Amino acid sequence: MKGIFLASAACAAFLTAAAAQEMPKLSDFLANCYRDTNYCRVKLKDYLTAAQSQNIVCLPEDTSVGEAANDTLRWLRSSDSHDQSLKDAPLDDAFYRATQTLYPCKPPPPPPPAPAGPQDQAASPQP
Secondary structure, eight states: HHHHHHHHHHHHHHHHHHHTTTTBBBHHHHHHHHHHHHHHHHHHHHHHHHHHHHHSSOOOTTTHHHHHHHHHHHHOOTTTTTGGGGGSSSSHHHHHHHHHHHHHOOOOOOOOOOOOOOOOOOOOOOO
16 A cells, blocks of 8 residues: 555656646746736846847847847737737747847848959960
8 A cells, every 4th residue: 555655656746847847838927927027027138148149139239138128028918919829839939039020130241252263364475
């Protein structure tokens, strides 16, 4: 009987751990934002800072990370900005999509054309 109880407890602990590792969804994040907006802004500022350091997002020079976090939170809350399927997306995917929409990096400029090599010219006769 004791063995069955221990096995049941181990199974319950395993299922709890698996559920705890589930990726949070945007809808969960937004629900928390209505209770604690500062938490959400800090989380977005951290994401933006990391993404900017890796050149994933490019903020305009006149936009602070705090302003970008506020704009991103507004975009995520607005149902007009994106389709409803984003609400069920993993949080990191939603952050990426929002920041790529709002603050994409410009593509690098194309490489300069290759220099023209010497052209073969027929040797003109010397006078």
